[in-house]
Amino acid sequence: MNAGVWQAPGRVNLIGEHTDYNDGLVAPFALPLTVVAEGRRREDGVLSLGSDGAEPGRRTVDLRVDDLAPGHGPRGWTDYPAGVLWALREAGHRIGGAQLRFTSTLPQGAGLSSSAALGVVTALALSELYGLDPAPDLPELARIARRAENAYAGAPTGIMDQMASACCTEGHVLALDTRDLSLRQIPFDPAAHGLALLLVDTRVTHAHSTGAYGRRRAGCEAAAAALGVPALRDVGPDELPAALARLADPEQRRLVRHVVTENHRVERVTSALLTGDVHAVGPVLTEGHVSLRDDFRVSCPELDLVVSAALAAGALGARMTGGGFGGSAIVLTRAAAAGAVAAAVRRAFAEASLTEPVVRAADPAGGARRIS
Template sequence: MNLFVETYGRQPDGVWASPGRVNLIGEHTDYNEGFVLPFALHQRTVVAAGRRAAPGWTVRSRLTGETVHIGRSDLSPGAVKGWAAYVAGVLWALVDAGFAIPDCDFAVESDVPLGAGLSSSHSFECAVLTAVEGLGDFSIPGIEAAKLVQRTENVYVGAATGLMDQTASLLCTAGHALFFDCRSLEVEQVPLDLASDGLALLVLNTNTPHTHADGEYAERRRSCERGAEILGVRALRDIGVADLPEALAKINDDVVRRRVRHVVTENARVQDAVALFRAGRVREAGPLLTASHASMRDDFEITVAQVDTAVEAALRAGAYGSRMTGGGFGGCIIALTDTEKAGSTARAVEDAFAAKGFAAPEWFTAVPSAGATRLL
């Protein structure tokens, strides 16, 4: 990796990469112990790393041009701020879990779009984790590694994330989506060969800053917890679609009622999509994507004008289905189209954005790819 050589004047001991991810369906079901269906993107964060004689760690980012030193005294939550906190947090989580980790230098670059809901931060953390594993000559089973990255986010960085993103970045395989049960932590690799079906999954970045809008994400979570409490269940995972009318009748708060309806119906949509994928009927999952978006827009209220406009334009252009992907309040949409229509669908969204005075979107077609791996 040239950046490592330019920064440290020597070759790295190894190079590791971890992908971003797109969630096909299953938004905000993870912390309700439900089901999700992500796959890994071909866009990834690459970390070149080498052992160092001096104590501590340094990390150089091509994106910011900064080199940050992390000492042993920085391995406590909140000690390092900004982008380097993702590195310090992984190191802290490993040490806190009892691993002896080597002192080393890192150089990082990435083509995962930032702030777009495609898990750029988890891609970064998982790449650092696999690099430290490689240099430290130890191995952590996939789900346990995902839990360490989640602990990094929850405790060191201070973000209340679930377990989906890390699991996808670490465990996905090429040509598959990952059916992940967020309660049992069981995973299933579900075949997803879009190209052989003549399909493309368009990922379109609305360039609306993807943020959980501070208290908005926490409010959704509290509403779901309140709903589970009212219904007397451990989590909304325990309410089925058939039980929904009776369950909703027990909830007086209209906001909580709508939040519960989204999670329960979204959980069912994930399972329906998996059944279609297993049967090789991917096109037929399109309406599930569109229904998911409507539920996020109307019941969970996490979309914004740009993503709604993008979804509507993609559907008018002939997409089989389209939805926002990610935590909400901006970010990306996905659209399932015929391969030859991906470009025209993207241009239809561009035209719709121009007509409304929105910033121009960016797009690419997603390829279900492998999770974290060593490159060199």
């Protein structure tokens, strides 16, 4: 194949935040918002990357494939697709040059995994352009995209975002065990239960490569080492009180409490969905937000305002979604009240003299695929 067009979606994480790099449980779903890559092979050893959404002067960047290496070359958005080509070659795949042009309907910095979608769509495009044999499956492409993001772009993310972008199916939540990458597609149709899930972009941008995210991850790893377990996934809910008593560092205690209780919240939400009790998901979302705000400390005033305003307007539950420090929140509400809840959130932002948030329906969509 010499040319084609591919797309990969962003994601919303229904529940399971900051658990993926702790070998934990997550439950994301894909959005209809996507990154599209139009590409063709090049035989001159050049990777040409273009994006209309990039800064002027950096919308087209040409890189020598043989020169690609972490820390070498221009920094910025091109690290993600360049890192994917590097990671594929590091994995032993024979890949040369390519011309890729990207367009996106995903807002950057909104906590919807635009960077993961960029990596996954690049991995899919390059694997098909070069007809890799054996062809990497979708989980392997997710792992390649994650390695690019970690080692090349310097963002210490877990595997959830890439797996969601690659593997989600329409109308389902992806119940994923990030330790062994086992997964289940669980039907998720709030409308069938008279409900609606709203996605609220606070328009406060965030970035995974900033230090605060990395410090949380390092703190979790230090806490696991102090407890003598491979990862915080290995601490069960019943073991939590004893584990907390063994930790002298109050920050480590907060991090552990969030991760352990969040894994349990994923189990509660997936059980509720499997039994059709979607209404029961609402309070668990709110519990998760409180934990992210008070224990993991990755919320911000704008995210907290979305949650408080939505709950005051009668929502069943709400929480920040994504890595935090800005980005988006989700709100589960009765469908008949969705308009009033959205209006209440917008009004709260206006009264606080904040930029008006973007509120849209969050409908589970399909994962990465070729479109032409």
